[in-house]
Amino acid sequence: MNHGFLKLPHSTHESAYGWIPIPIVVAAHGNGPTVLLVGGNHGDEYEGQIALMRLVRSLDPSRLKGRLIVLPAANFPAVMAGRRASPIDGGNLNRAFPGNENGTPTEMIADYIESVLLRRSQVCLDLHSGGSSLEYVAHAHARRPSDPDRRARTLALIKAFGAPYGGLVRPLQGEPRTLSAAAERQGVDYMNVELGGGGTVSHDLVCLAEAGIRRVLAQLGILPDDNVNMPALEVWPFAIEGAANYVYCLEDGLFEPFVRLQQTVEAGQPAGAIHSPGTPWRDETVVTFERAGMVLCRRFPGWAHRGDCLFQITSAAP
Numbered sequence: 153m154n155h156g157f158l159k160l161p162h163s164t165h166e167s168a169y170g171w172i173p174i175p176i177v178v179a180a181h182g183n184g185p186t187v188l189l190v191g192g193n194h195g196d197e198y199e200g201q202i203a204l205m206r207l208v209r210s211l212d213p214s215r216l217k218g219r220l221i222v223l224p225a226a227n228f229p230a231v232m233a234g235r236r237a238s239p240i241d242g243g244n245l246n247r248a249f250p251g252n253e254n255g256t257p258t259e260m261i262a263d264y265i266e267s268v269l270l271r272r273s274q275v276c277l278d279l280h281s282g283g284s285s286l287e288y289v290a291h292a293h294a295r296r297p298s299d300p301d302r303r304a305r306t307l308a309l310i311k312a313f314g315a316p317y318g319g320l321v322r323p324l325q326g327e328p329r330t331l332s333a334a335a336e337r338q339g340v341d342y343m344n345v346e347l348g349g350g351g352t353v354s355h356d357l358v359c360l361a362e363a364g365i366r367r368v369l370a371q372l373g374i375l376p377d378d379n380v381n382m383p384a385l386e387v388w389p390f391a392i393e394g395a396a397n398y399v400y401c402l403e404d405g406l407f408e409p410f411v412r413l414q415q416t417v418e419a420g421q422p423a424g425a426i427h428s429p430g431t432p433w434r435d436e437t438v439v440t441f442e443r444a445g446m447v448l449c450r451r452f453p454g455w456a457h458r459g460d461c462l463f464q465i466t467s468a469a470p
């Protein structure tokens with residue numbers, strides 16, 4: 153097992169020839185696929201980062217059949233700041249692909265992941281949470297692959313991860329800038345996990361993440377079955393088809409959600425109210441769900457601004 157740093161050159165007033173140390177662990181043994189495990193794509197999403205740290209500390213490389221490339225803190229400057237985006241360049245790594253080898257630090261990280269690490273991988277697991285602004289029901293998802301074989305393999309990854317929910321989604325506007333899109337461009341099987349959020353850490357979700365990663369690695373034949381310490385949950389399948397699965401804030405104010413995570417809602421049902429402290433005599437603005445589904449995520453902070461996502465709901469799986 154090798155561990156060290158990707159050295160991202162970053163020349164500043166304080167450090168003319170300096171580099172940013174991005175930790176990386178590579179473990180390989182026997183014959184098998186290469187899996188890229190990514191935490192800290194967003195710096196304020198913690199469960200995946202911790203689960204990958206726990207995995208690398210407890211890994212016995214002699215039992216591997218394949219290769220693991222582990223990046224527990226992919227956007228390292230964002231991770232160290234506990235923020236979604238990098239404090240150096242404002243870069244959101246998951247909107248920076250395919251990146252630029254001569255670009256900003258975040259663009260350089262994206263380029264390295266897409267053009268070097270993904271090209272050496274067959275499978276990529278990308279571990280997210282809701283971050284500071286959202287709270288999610290724990291689930292795994294992937295953009296719906298058009299190729300039926302890849303779709304079957306993706307669904308097998310989602311099932312093996314064993315979070316309570318799993319779905320195939322259609323990203324808004326196609327979104328070519330995500331790690332998910334990068335994996336698709338490089339022909340790599342991909343799964344995204346979303347766990348909790350609100351800028352905090354859930355011990356239960358760290359345990360779910362670590363067990364889920366181990367189950368996926370066992371399903372791929374890289375780690376033996378006995379490395380898994382928790383059985384998979386039955387995965388309730390869902391889909392996300394488009395804009396009607398989202399509820400957005402229409403004006404600035406205090407967001408009062410009317411529903412809880414995992415609650416089933418009807419089309420037209422009031423989702424929440426926005427109260428304007430500057431004009432307290434004015435009626436609140438009520439936002440509604442466009443379609444029926446289950447509440448998969450909600451905005452976490454009390455303040456909301458026009459354009460903020462307030463809820464994401466699932467559709468039934470096709």
Ligand SMILES: [Zn+2]
Nearest residue numbers: 194197280281
């Ligand atoms: Zn994220």
